[in-house]
Amino acid sequence: MSHAIDDLELYVLGALPRDAERVVADHLTVCVECLTEARALESTVWALQDALPAPPPPAALRDRILAAADRPAAAGLPALPGRHVSASTYALAAAVLALAVLSVGALRQVDTLRAEIDESRAIGLRVSQPGKTWYMSGIDRWQGIGGMLYAPQGSPAFVVFHDLAPAPQGQIYTIWLVDAEGRWVRGSSFAAGEGRVRMVDVGVPVAGFDRCAVTLETRAEGKREGPIVMQSRFY
Amino acid sequence: MIEQEPTDDGLMAELAAQRLPALGTLYDRYGRLAYALAYRILGEAQAAEDVVHDAFLLAWRGAGSYRRERGNARGWLLSIVHHRAVDVLRRKTAFRPAPLEAAELRAGDADTAEEAARNVEHQGVRRVLETLPEAQRRTIELAYFGGYTQVELAALMGVPLGTVKGRMRIGLQKMRRALEHVP
Structure with a gap:
């Protein structure tokens, strides 16, 4: 059996990407030797935690936690770290997110709701396929919005955006892929409608790229000129 | 009679049985440390508070998956705090x-x-x-x-x-x- 010894320091310090971290976590469930070493390293890292001074937590936090725990289900929380999240879980989460968003629009016209439900179903179906994902988060004045790029195996990549406002007059959102050398390749452009969840095809293959971003452009082709609205992290 | 403080393992068993007072005791024991860790990573009181809130709720909901042989309760809880805080930080920062x-x-x-x-x-x-x-x-x-x-x-x-x-x-x-x- 191969060991995870080479990655244990990275693991206990949280410096592995999440997918690699899961591989090590899985290995630790079956390898006593690596688990023993990992525990020893963790106790060293805890010394860093013990050294931390900080203002005390707000007095109300304890009650807030207990009140939330006392409710039937604390919705909207992420999965426990280290657990594998299956594609179907993503699909379910996306469907729940879409439905939650739909509830906000409950006072809209029925036709609009029906169209959004249809789109949510389509999103749920597409994100249920296994593949890679990148999350893009809004920056600067676009903080709070974001989009998950899905690259399903054997199917074109697409992005599910949330909270994206319609593009300003005369401008379009443009998806970009970025390779390890910093080369930006243009994907599709769109204006974004009123729906708070929106799916857009990337328009170009994602193989060979490791980052993605969305900008606001004034032209439907050519080099990147506009501001970056959202971007993924560097992995 | 002096009431004895439960051990961490005892607390985790109580937590797995969904006994709410155990969550309060766990918070009393590690809430400050959890907040210090989240605050150090995020540098913001509100964000740190939210992370600690989420982490304790995750612990509450996931106590049944806790396995003593894979680490003690403190390590398990603080790894949730660390993981969650880093995820928040990574979402906030540029790639x-x-x-x-x-x-x-x-x-x-x-x-x-x-x-x-x-x-x-x-x-x-x-x-x-x-x-x-x-x-x-x-x-x-x-x-x-x-x-x-x-x-x-x-x-x-x-x-x-x-x-x-x-x-x-x-x-x-x-x-x-x-x-x-x-x-």
Whole structure:
């Protein structure tokens, strides 16, 4: 059996990407030797935690936690770290997110709701396929919005955006892929409608790229000129 | 009769049985430490509070998956806090590897040795950190408190991945040996 010894320091310090971290976590469930070493390293890292001074937590936090725990289900929380999240879980989460968003629009016209439900179903179906994902988060004045790029195996990549406002007059959102050398390749452009969840095809293959971003452009082709609205992290 | 404090393992069993007072006791025991860790990583009171809130709820809901043989309750809980805080930090920050000087300005990148120095209860840890060469100490701090992955650290510091790993390994080994002599 191969060991995870080479990655244990990275693991206990949280410096592995999440997918690699899961591989090590899985290995630790079956390898006593690596688990023993990992525990020893963790106790060293805890010394860093013990050294931390900080203002005390707000007095109300304890009650807030207990009140939330006392409710039937604390919705909207992420999965426990280290657990594998299956594609179907993503699909379910996306469907729940879409439905939650739909509830906000409950006072809209029925036709609009029906169209959004249809789109949510389509999103749920597409994100249920296994593949890679990148999350893009809004920056600067676009903080709070974001989009998950899905690259399903054997199917074109697409992005599910949330909270994206319609593009300003005369401008379009443009998806970009970025390779390890910093080369930006243009994907599709769109204006974004009123729906708070929106799916857009990337328009170009994602193989060979490791980052993605969305900008606001004034032209439907050519080099990147506009501001970056959202971007993924560097992995 | 004096009521005995439950052990961590006893608390986790209570938590798995969904007994709410156990969650309160767990918070009383580790809430401050959890908040300190989240605050150090995120540098914001509100964000740290939200992370601790979520982490304790995750612990409440996931107590049934806790396995003592894979680590103790404190480690399990604080790993949830760390994981969650780093995820929040990573979502907030840009993907581009910033220059090291910029990284140094991030709230989560403060000098742990200096912070430890202000915490008089942990002078021993400060001394241990000070024994590490600057490059090893900063690599460990930027990874653990700054939320940087190995690839980002290599880009930030302008060194190969192997050097990042080496600094972590040797730094942690030295800390481990030194901590054995800290009272």
